[in-house]
Amino acid sequence: xxxxxxxxxxxxxxxxxxxxxxxxxxxxxxxxxxxxxxxxxxxxxxxxxxxxxxxxxxxxxxxxxxxxxxxxxxxxxxxxxxxxxxxxxxxxxxxxxxxxxxxxxxxxxxxxxxxxxxxxxxxxxxxxxxxxxxxxxxxxxxxxxxxxxxxxxxxxxxxxxxxxxxxxxxxxxxxxxxxxxxxxxxxxxxxxxxxxxxxxxxxxxxxxxxxxxxxxxxxxxxxxxxxxxxxxxxxxxxxxxxxxxxxxxxxxxxxxxxxxxxxxxxxxxxxxxxxxxxxxxxxxxxxxxxxxxxxxxxxxxxxxxxxxxxxxxxxxxxxxxxxxxxxxxxxxxxxxxxxxxxxxxxxxxxxxxxxxxxxxxxxxxxxxxxxxxxxxxxxxxxxxxxxx
Numbered sequence: 001x002x003x004x005x006x007x008x009x010x011x012x013x014x015x016x017x018x019x020x021x022x023x024x025x026x027x028x029x030x031x032x033x034x035x036x037x038x039x040x041x042x043x044x045x046x047x048x049x050x051x052x053x054x055x056x057x058x059x060x061x062x063x064x065x066x067x068x069x070x071x072x073x074x075x076x077x078x079x080x081x082x083x084x085x086x087x088x089x090x091x092x093x094x095x096x097x098x099x100x101x102x103x104x105x106x107x108x109x110x111x112x113x114x115x116x117x118x119x120x121x122x123x124x125x126x127x128x129x130x131x132x133x134x135x136x137x138x139x140x141x142x143x144x145x146x147x148x149x150x151x152x153x154x155x156x157x158x159x160x161x162x163x164x165x166x167x168x169x170x171x172x173x174x175x176x177x178x179x180x181x182x183x184x185x186x187x188x189x190x191x192x193x194x195x196x197x198x199x200x201x202x203x204x205x206x207x208x209x210x211x212x213x214x215x216x217x218x219x220x221x222x223x224x225x226x227x228x229x230x231x232x233x234x235x236x237x238x239x240x241x242x243x244x245x246x247x248x249x250x251x252x253x254x255x256x257x258x259x260x261x262x263x264x265x266x267x268x269x270x271x272x273x274x275x276x277x278x279x280x281x282x283x284x285x286x287x288x289x290x291x292x293x294x295x296x297x298x299x300x301x302x303x304x305x306x307x308x309x310x311x312x313x314x315x316x317x318x319x320x321x322x323x324x325x326x327x328x329x330x331x332x333x334x335x336x337x338x339x340x341x342x343x344x345x346x347x348x349x350x351x352x353x354x355x356x357x358x359x360x361x362x363x364x365x366x367x368x369x370x371x372x373x374x375x376x377x378x379x380x381x382x383x384x385x386x387x388x
Contacts (some may be wrong), residue, residue, distance in 0.1 A: 046152060130147065144169065181197070265281065289337065
């Protein structure tokens, strides 16, 4: 069974190619800089500053200034979402606060916070910003403007998790659109280098819809991570792994029927019936992480996903009480980003992001406790750490 990590389920999907993505300019006048010192003691609030709750550090004024530290070298692991192979799960952040200087609404990129063996489990000082300009692959000589994380798994079977992203390649609206999915490969120092465009052979495509909703899984039970991608008319493009560093699958056949508008990995065990092959969930729409949903199973097997397997229920994930945003920020929204094991106890922890628009946020990691997330976060920080 391949270890996979779904990433983008919690947020409304951004516009695909050919659709402008408008983002309002934002102002980061106040950010939360919790747990960036590496100390276990909670720092005392500065004079005149409000004290934080839930054990978080006090909110501070001004941009994030904590210097980034190098990504520790790993030797490879089977831990999901471990991009540097050091045995600790890493965190992918697809929505980041923006600088007050950003007046164009550009994609801020994808933030990676690397895992650690410390009690806090994540170290925001060990971070990496992936941007379309620096890490995107050109298509027809054009760099992408959008860069959205989708899912992760070890696609090339080298012991380092890889990241699948959606981009917006140029398209004039005529005929079959180009593949918008790109791959970033993990390494001993994390996600380095340029992405490559995912290769979907023509025989594996169907219709003129954009290939999307990629799901990782060992759908044929051969021990390698595969990808399933939506095609037109309810078809699924099944791409067999391992994948080459040029983005090509080992093999791909004709699209299989039984799909739908959206795909997802099952909650819990990906191999729902214990036959040695991971299964796929077909949904009528994109599921937001942490919300309840119902879909239908497309069972894996020696030839990949294709056999109907009945219904599948996604349970809602209760969000712990969120940490407060800095003073003056009202009516925040809290999203469940990840429901997965960060501390190795085989129980799912919860990562949330509390935000007000695009100008202030707090990311919090809550450990599992008695079957549900505890109320006190292990760590909190703002995605403002990724600002230049």
